[in-house]
Structures are given as structure tokens and as C-alpha cells.
Amino acid sequence: MSQSQARIGVIGGSGLYQMAELSDTVEVTLDTPFGPPSDALVIGSLAGERVAFLPRHGRGHRLLPTELPFQANIYAMKLLGVEYLLSASAVGSLREEYRPRDIVFPDQFFDRTRNRPSTFFGEGLVAHISFDQPICTELSHLVAEAARSVELVGDIRIHTGGTYVCMEGPAFSTLAESRLYRSWGLDIIGMTNLQEAKLAREAEICYTTMALVTDYDCWHPDHGAVTVELILDNLHKNAENAQRIVRAAVERLHEAAPSCTSHSALKYALLTQPADVPESTKRKLAALLAKYPAYKPQL
Numbered sequence: 001m002s003q004s005q006a007r008i009g010v011i012g013g014s015g016l017y018q019m020a021e022l023s024d025t026v027e028v029t030l031d032t033p034f035g036p037p038s039d040a041l042v043i044g045s046l047a048g049e050r051v052a053f054l055p056r057h058g059r060g061h062r063l064l065p066t067e068l069p070f071q072a073n074i075y076a077m078k079l080l081g082v083e084y085l086l087s088a089s090a091v092g093s094l095r096e097e098y099r100p101r102d103i104v105f106p107d108q109f110f111d112r113t114r115n116r117p118s119t120f121f122g123e124g125l126v127a128h129i130s131f132d133q134p135i136c137t138e139l140s141h142l143v144a145e146a147a148r149s150v151e152l153v154g155d156i157r158i159h160t161g162g163t164y165v166c167m168e169g170p171a172f173s174t175l176a177e178s179r180l181y182r183s184w185g186l187d188i189i190g191m192t193n194l195q196e197a198k199l200a201r202e203a204e205i206c207y208t209t210m211a212l213v214t215d216y217d218c219w220h221p222d223h224g225a226v227t228v229e230l231i232l233d234n235l236h237k238n239a240e241n242a243q244r245i246v247r248a249a250v251e252r253l254h255e256a257a258p259s260c261t262s263h264s265a266l267k268y269a270l271l272t273q274p275a276d277v278p279e280s281t282k283r284k285l286a287a288l289l290a291k292y293p294a295y296k297p298q299l
């Protein structure tokens with residue numbers, strides 16, 4: 001594998017703009033058929049693997065959740081050869097027992113976003129992926145076990161399972177919304193992971209989320225409104241833990257990467273007959289369709 005390729009990708013969210021653990025790094029500025037990603041990707045070595053890191057909001061946190069180039073970010077990971085993608089994200093907690101600084105590995109999403117691009121398809125090629133299990137179970141378990149295996153700074157609990165409600169933002173929720181989400185049985189809240197998970201599945205990349213709880217949103221009677229100051233304070237306290245978990249997860253992936261049905265998500269999803277798909281679309285999606293010879297562009 002060349003220095004500019006990586007089997008593992010990490011997308012860092014709020015407060016996680018670099019991966020100090022990477023050595024032997026190269027910075028790669030990519031363009032994709034969906035425009036440029038949020039920033040240059042840094043590819044480096046960790047525990048015997050090449051790992052590609054991308055700060056979701058860009059260095060300096062320049063992009064709103066609504067403005068994130070989700071398609072370009074995932075396409076860029078595909079171009080680099082990424083097969084396993086780990087998102088580290090800040091979330092609010094909608095449950096008493098998911099305390100600030102705890103870490104949650106959600107297994108479901110609930111969509112409260114509006115008008116975000118959530119697919120690579122269209123323009124003459126129709127595809128419908130299965131998304132009943134939006135997080136890759138095997139990868140999520142691997143990272144959660146890695147989290148349990150390392151020494152964490154502070155009194156941190158690891159929780160597996162739960163539903164991440166993805167809201168549009170950028171303003172945080174009203175009290176009425178927060179209470180309603182709780183009454184619906186939703187567990188954590190953020191603004192970014194749903195589109196990533198969908199696009200990663202379309203790109204046949206195995207995806208999971210490590211959610212770093214930063215606040216109780218605004219529903220908790222003993223806690224005030226959620227603020228960026230509170231979120232960043234808790235994230236900074238947890239940054240070292242996040243790095244340790246990512247390293248341990250990469251070590252485990254290096255030892256035994258799970259086989260995952262996401263890697264063949266398009267096998268039964270592509271609906272349009274190859275002959276009916278415009279050449280321009282085949283070219284645009286070439287990195288995603290390389291495994292399916294009938295959809296290869298002629299030129």
C-alpha cells in the first residue's frame with residue numbers, strides 16, 4: 001500500500017481537529033466529483049496501519065453541520081482505499097445514566113435534518129441500500145471493546161447501544177424538542193453523523209461512531225442550557241481518552257479486521273440497468289462502482 005493510501009479512516013468532530021498519535025504523516029489535498037472535502041486529509045502510521053484523518057468541520061472549525069461536504073468527505077475516504085471508518089463526535093445526552101464525559105457507541109439513528117445531501121446516487125443511476133442497521137455492529141463492538149481495554153482518564157463509563165438523533169442545528173434544541181426526543185426513547189443528540197453513516201454504507205465502507213457525551217442537552221432539571229463552552233471543556237478533558245481508544249481500536253483492526261456486510265452493500269442495491277446509466281454518472285461514481293464491472297465507464 002502506498003504512503004497515500006489508508007485502510008482505516010478517522011473523522012474527528014468538534015474539539016478533535018488532529019491526531020497527534022500519527023507518525024510518518026503525509027498531507028493529501030483531494031478533489032472529488034462532489035467537490036473538495038472539509039480539509040486536507042492527514043495520512044499517517046499507527047499500530048502497523050496507515051490511517052487517514054479528516055477534521056469534519058475543517059481546521060479552525062470553519063464549517064457548520066449544514067455546510068459539511070458529507071459526500072466529498074466519504075468519497076475522499078473511498079479514493080484513499082478506506083474500508084473501516086471511525087467517527088469521533090460530541091453529543092448531548094438525553095438519558096440520566098449517559099453522563100457528561102461518558103462514551104456511547106450508538107447503534108441507531110433518527111433523522112431530524114432537512115435538505116442535506118444524503119446519497120451519491122441519482123443522475124440516471126438509482127440505488128437503494130439497506131439501512132436497518134446503520135452502524136456496523138462488528139466494528140462498533142471492536143471499538144467498544146478497545147475502549148474497555150484501555151485505561152481511561154477520569155470516571156468514565158462506556159455504553160453500548162442507543163439512538164443518535166441527528167438534528168439540523170446550528171442552534172441547539174428547544175426544551176420542548178429535547179423533552180419530546182426523550183419521550184420518544186432517543187438517547188443522544190448531535191448534528192453530523194447520520195449523513196456520514198448513509199454515504200459510508202453507499203460507499204461500502206464499514207462505519208461506526210464513538211460518541212463523546214459533553215452535556216445533558218437542555219432537559220435536565222439540575223443542569224443549565226447547553227453551551228459551546230461546556231461542550232469544549234468536556235471534550236478537552238476527554239481528548240486523551242479518545243486518542244487512546246482510537247489507538248487500541250486500530251491495534252485490534254490490525255490484528256483481525258472484521259468481515260462486514262457493509263463491504264458489499266451495493267450488491268443488490270443498484271437498480272438501473274447498466275446500459276441505461278449515463279456515462280457521465282458512471283465516471284462520476286467510478287470509485288464507488290469499481291467492483292461492479294457492468295457499471296464501469298467505457299472511456
Ligand SMILES: CSC[C@H]1O[C@H](OP(=O)(O)O)[C@H](O)[C@@H]1O
Pocket residue numbers: 012013014056057065088089090091169190191192193228231
Ligand atoms: C461544538 S457544539 C455542536 C457541534 O458538536 C457536534 O459536532 P461533531 O459531531 O462534529 O463532533 C455537533 O454535532 C455539532 O456539530
Ligand SMILES: Nc1ncnc2[nH]cnc12
Pocket residue numbers: 090091092093167172173189190191214215216217218226231
Ligand atoms: N446537546 C447537543 N445537541 C446537539 N449537538 C450537540 N453536540 C454536543 N452536544 C450537543
